[in-house]
Amino acid sequence: MAHYPEPVARLIEALQRLPGIGPKTAQRLTFFLLKRPAEEVRELSEALVAVKDRIVYCQTCFNVTDEDPCRICRDPGRDARLICVVEEPNDLLAMERTGEFRGRYHVLLGALSPLDGIGPEDLKVRELLARLDAGAGTAEVILATNPNVEGEATALYLAKLLRPLGVKVTRIARGLPVGGDLEYADQVTLSKALEGRREIS
Amino acid sequence: MQIGWIQLRDFRNYRTLSWSPSPKLNVLTGPNAQGKTNLLEALGFLLTGRSFRTSHLAEVPFWGTAAVAVTGELHRLDGTVTVRRALERLENGAWRSEGAGCSWARAVAFGWHDVEILNGVPALRRNFLDGVAARLYPSHRAALVRFRQILARRNSVLQRGGADAAAQLGPWDEQFAAVGMELVDRRRRATAALQTEISRIYPCLAGECHKIELSYRCSVGEAAEPAALFAALERHRREELRRGQTIVGPHRDDVLVELDGADARVFGSRGQQRLLALALRLAELLPITEATGTSPVLLLDDALSELDPSVRDNVLREIEAAEQVFLTTPEPLPVAAGGRWAIHAGGLAAA
Ligand SMILES: Nc1ncnc2c1ncn2[C@@H]1O[C@H](COP(=O)(O)OP(=O)(O)OP(=O)(O)O)[C@@H](O)[C@H]1O
Ligand SMILES: [Mg+2]
Ligand SMILES: [Zn+2]
Numbered sequence: 001m002a003h004y005p006e007p008v009a010r011l012i013e014a015l016q017r018l019p020g021i022g023p024k025t026a027q028r029l030t031f032f033l034l035k036r037p038a039e040e041v042r043e044l045s046e047a048l049v050a051v052k053d054r055i056v057y058c059q060t061c062f063n064v065t066d067e068d069p070c071r072i073c074r075d076p077g078r079d080a081r082l083i084c085v086v087e088e089p090n091d092l093l094a095m096e097r098t099g100e101f102r103g104r105y106h107v108l109l110g111a112l113s114p115l116d117g118i119g120p121e122d123l124k125v126r127e128l129l130a131r132l133d134a135g136a137g138t139a140e141v142i143l144a145t146n147p148n149v150e151g152e153a154t155a156l157y158l159a160k161l162l163r164p165l166g167v168k169v170t171r172i173a174r175g176l177p178v179g180g181d182l183e184y185a186d187q188v189t190l191s192k193a194l195e196g197r198r199e200i201s
Numbered sequence: 202m203q204i205g206w207i208q209l210r211d212f213r214n215y216r217t218l219s220w221s222p223s224p225k226l227n228v229l230t231g232p233n234a235q236g237k238t239n240l241l242e243a244l245g246f247l248l249t250g251r252s253f254r255t256s257h258l259a260e261v262p263f264w265g266t267a268a269v270a271v272t273g274e275l276h277r278l279d280g281t282v283t284v285r286r287a288l289e290r291l292e293n294g295a296w297r298s299e300g301a302g303c304s305w306a307r308a309v310a311f312g313w314h315d316v317e318i319l320n321g322v323p324a325l326r327r328n329f330l331d332g333v334a335a336r337l338y339p340s341h342r343a344a345l346v347r348f349r350q351i352l353a354r355r356n357s358v359l360q361r362g363g364a365d366a367a368a369q370l371g372p373w374d375e376q377f378a379a380v381g382m383e384l385v386d387r388r389r390r391a392t393a394a395l396q397t398e399i400s401r402i403y404p405c406l407a408g409e410c411h412k413i414e415l416s417y418r419c420s421v422g423e424a425a426e427p428a429a430l431f432a433a434l435e436r437h438r439r440e441e442l443r444r445g446q447t448i449v450g451p452h453r454d455d456v457l458v459e460l461d462g463a464d465a466r467v468f469g470s471r472g473q474q475r476l477l478a479l480a481l482r483l484a485e486l487l488p489i490t491e492a493t494g495t496s497p498v499l500l501l502d503d504a505l506s507e508l509d510p511s512v513r514d515n516v517l518r519e520i521e522a523a524e525q526v527f528l529t530t531p532e533p534l535p536v537a538a539g540g541r542w543a544i545h546a547g548g549l550a551a552a
Binding site: 022112113114115117119120148149150152153154155156157160 | 293353354357358369
């Protein structure tokens with residue numbers, strides 16, 4: 001059997017580790033890149049390194065940012081007593097696009113997922129509790145995890161954890177397509193889900 | 202409702218077929234292995250987008266073909282709908298059912314393997330009941346999918362065990378109880394709907410008086426609240442952690458079928474079990490008609506074999522209540538009304 005030259009094999013393997021990319025697609029991308037001008041490929045590789053070098057997680061809300069704390073956490077115009085909890089930075093962006101939410105966020109960087117071995121300690125849960133403890137006078141925590149079973153489990157878990165702290169805990173309404181992702185919900189649906197949130201008891 | 206016409210391309214052993222069946226009874230005859238069951242499967246696929254015969258869609262395309270198309274026209278009193286469906290091969294090699302259906306289209310299918318509803322394992326009775334519930338209450342299928350996802354994740358927490366397993370189970374238990382009792386509720390309502398009908402139908406088919414009793418056997422007894430299932434999970438916690446699986450819930454429930462006070466699974470004769478299976482399918486007709494506003498299409502595969510001649514006549518009389526019926530038989534039937542069709546090697550001709 002013929003082998004690819006080492007640099008080609010290395011790139012194919014690296015690409016394959018990306019989510020949603022199988023061996024076939026990784027090969028296709030590699031040979032596509034080989035055909036592009038060197039300039040363009042250099043730009044891509046620099047962009048990859050720059051993300052890692054310049055982008056960090058906000059140490060308050062765990063959104064991705066080029067400055068810590070992030071723009072939202074620094075914005076005095078945003079209501080610090082309202083915290084919207086989402087799974088991923090994408091979900092935060094989806095929520096921002098609705099233009100309805102004027103509070104702050106907390107990004108968990110995942111959801112409870114026993115099949116992937118992801119438990120509470122793998123999420124930014126301790127950090128959320130610390131934020132509430134810090135006495136910022138949080139009035140409401142809105143749980144905006146995805147409407148699939150993992151997101152629902154995460155919301156139920158957090159509700160149980162937060163309620164004893166005397167903070168109001170709400171869950172966004174179920175108008176979202178069940179099993180879908182926040183990220184793909186359209187802006188109107190998402191605004192309605194936010195507006196129709198209910199207190200979890 | 203009725204299927205006005207249907208067109209097949211590369212469905213099982215049919216390369217192409219274009220057919221306008223009778224709006225009432227259609228008797229399909231022909232020697233073995235010519236495509237009678239395949240045609241019923243295609244009619245069901247047109248109506249529901251699934252196969253009543255297999256969950257492996259890859260079996261359906263004509264050997265070696267890359268696409269299947271099933272198109273047809275459905276009629277009911279207030280209108281006509283054209284349905285286009287297809288099976289397509291995805292990049293990863295799996296097959297996917299494509300195309301939108303019609304909200305009131307329903308098929309009730311009976312095949313010889315249905316006797317297993319009576320004499321098989323509990324999972325087959327649960328599947329049967331979930332099928333009925335999904336035809337009556339369309340949200341049942343999505344809830345079933347969700348329930349299976351929750352169950353798999355809950356089992357995974359149980360298998361991993363560890364000191365904090367009990368704490369980690371909390372959010373899964375809550376969802377399990379909520380969705381689980383939602384399933385139980387619809388299954389109970391489906392059972393009640395079948396009970397009323399089968400009490401009438403079975404004696405009609407058998408030609409003599411019998412008492413049929415269906416009871417849904419639930420792991421939380423008669424309770425209807427999610428709290429009851431939640432409490433049952435807590436009671437079984439230790440054993441579940443030891444076994445690494447969920448031992449209470451709707452995935453363990455069963456339906457008891459009693460014929461004159463005796464468990465039909467244990468005491469029914471083979472003929473009785475077969476007739477009960479047929480009666481259970483026919484018992485769906487009226488509840489579905491009430492739920493959707495139109496009578497479902499009845500697909501009966503070899504439903505008359507192994508039955509006494511007088512019972513056969515009773516079956517033929519009973520199915521007159523349905524609107525459109527497709528009935529396969531290996532040998533011609535002495536029926537006057539309706540269409541008679543001969544099936545030969547993936548082709549069809551009026552007989
Ligand atoms: N995907 C497929 N492509 C082509 N032929 C198929 C395919 N699947 C099944 N067949 C063929 O279809 C035939 C079976 O058809 P079917 O089950 O409809 O028979 P039948 O007329 O109902 O017979 P019986 O009276 O024995 O029940 C078999 O000969 C089988 O090889
Ligand atoms: Mg057959
Ligand atoms: Zn921040």
